Amino acid sequence: MKLRILLADDHEIIRRGLCSLLQGHKGWEVCGEASDGREAIEMAKQLKPDVVILDIGMPHLNGLDATRQLLQHDPHFKVIVLTITDSDQVIREALNAGARGFVLKSDAARDLVSAVEALESNRMFFTPRVNDLVMAGFLDKGHAIVRNEPPDLPVLTAREREVTQLLAEGKSSKEVASLLNLSTKTVETHRSNIMRKLSLHSIRDLVVYAIKNNIIQIQVPPHLNGTTQSTLA
Amino acid sequence: MAVRILLVDDHPVVRQGLRTLLEGRAEWEVVGEASDGVEALEKVGSLQPDVVVLDVTMPRMNGIEACRLIQQKTPGLEVLFVTQHDSPQMMQEAMAAGARGYVVKSNLARDLLEAVEAVSQHRAFTALARNSLSC
Numbered sequence: 001m002k003l004r005i006l007l008a009d010d011h012e013i014i015r016r017g018l019c020s021l022l023q024g025h026k027g028w029e030v031c032g033e034a035s036d037g038r039e040a041i042e043m044a045k046q047l048k049p050d051v052v053i054l055d056i057g058m059p060h061l062n063g064l065d066a067t068r069q070l071l072q073h074d075p076h077f078k079v080i081v082l083t084i085t086d087s088d089q090v091i092r093e094a095l096n097a098g099a100r101g102f103v104l105k106s107d108a109a110r111d112l113v114s115a116v117e118a119l120e121s122n123r124m125f126f127t128p129r130v131n132d133l134v135m136a137g138f139l140d141k142g143h144a145i146v147r148n149e150p151p152d153l154p155v156l157t158a159r160e161r162e163v164t165q166l167l168a169e170g171k172s173s174k175e176v177a178s179l180l181n182l183s184t185k186t187v188e189t190h191r192s193n194i195m196r197k198l199s200l201h202s203i204r205d206l207v208v209y210a211i212k213n214n215i216i217q218i219q220v221p222p223h224l225n226g227t228t229q230s231t232l233a
Numbered sequence: 234m235a236v237r238i239l240l241v242d243d244h245p246v247v248r249q250g251l252r253t254l255l256e257g258r259a260e261w262e263v264v265g266e267a268s269d270g271v272e273a274l275e276k277v278g279s280l281q282p283d284v285v286v287l288d289v290t291m292p293r294m295n296g297i298e299a300c301r302l303i304q305q306k307t308p309g310l311e312v313l314f315v316t317q318h319d320s321p322q323m324m325q326e327a328m329a330a331g332a333r334g335y336v337v338k339s340n341l342a343r344d345l346l347e348a349v350e351a352v353s354q355h356r357a358f359t360a361l362a363r364n365s366l367s368c
Contacts, residue, residue, distance in 0.1 A: 012342040017250030109245035 004031040006049035008040035010058045037061030051119050055082045057217035067097040078119045086129045101125040155197050163190040168210035235262045236353045239282035241273040243291045270294025284353050289316040297330045304331035311352045319362045334358040
């Protein structure tokens, strides 16, 4: 029987590239493609794939929150996250969310097949940097880095994080309500709870919080950030 | 006669995705790939493509600079930018560097084939995420 893979990335060109890589492997099939975290969760529940590949920087619901929600629904899902950065915080969040694989997008052509093979054999797959971080946490048990949540994150519920992402993406309370099938009043309540819990005073503060905590990822023109590499966010 | 296309992007996965989309057209041939502007210039010389599909942000030499040099070296070679920068300013800069087309990565499924077709026939094609113009 074929290994069934669900693939979620908001860029169709990346999905095409990844699909082409994965379909080239004998015995694997891409059973579904999603373009945001919410769609990925719906499709995963319906299609029950063997492996779910989730980009972190997706609109509406990012890949980290989608991983959390998916594994809360069914802890047997095997998730690989695709990321543009392997910063300590993103690694920590991905591991805490329960991802079993962690692949940099820039290395996906080289690493993704190995990552899926690892999960197929019930192993995990991480970049060398993740392994270093895990080892550092293991050796320094008093400060086990993998177990430590970033200080701000546990404060918000899963629903509040969803609302935070949508508001930070520039949606109005009415639009958020429509996307989440809630009343505008409920969204307003979530919004004021979020602002109170995080001691924020404006939407601008909320956007900054969302960026700092990887709830949304932004794209900065090259002349502003000095980077010479595409980010594929 | 087949349209010969050179793909230039620093991410192999993106090149793979572009190749998959473009190879769906029998009359188009992807003759080579490059991962930065310097390599693109070398391959323009050796492969003599009809169209260069070029990313903006790349290591060693970015796409804008590569486009200027391509136009100096091979005037009239058609360049189509395929970029994540959904910005009118970046689009202006790209066109001023001598490109014939500009499309954003988030809308490639919609725009890429039409853009390559236009550019290969020496027509301009520019499309940001929310609007597109072909002439």
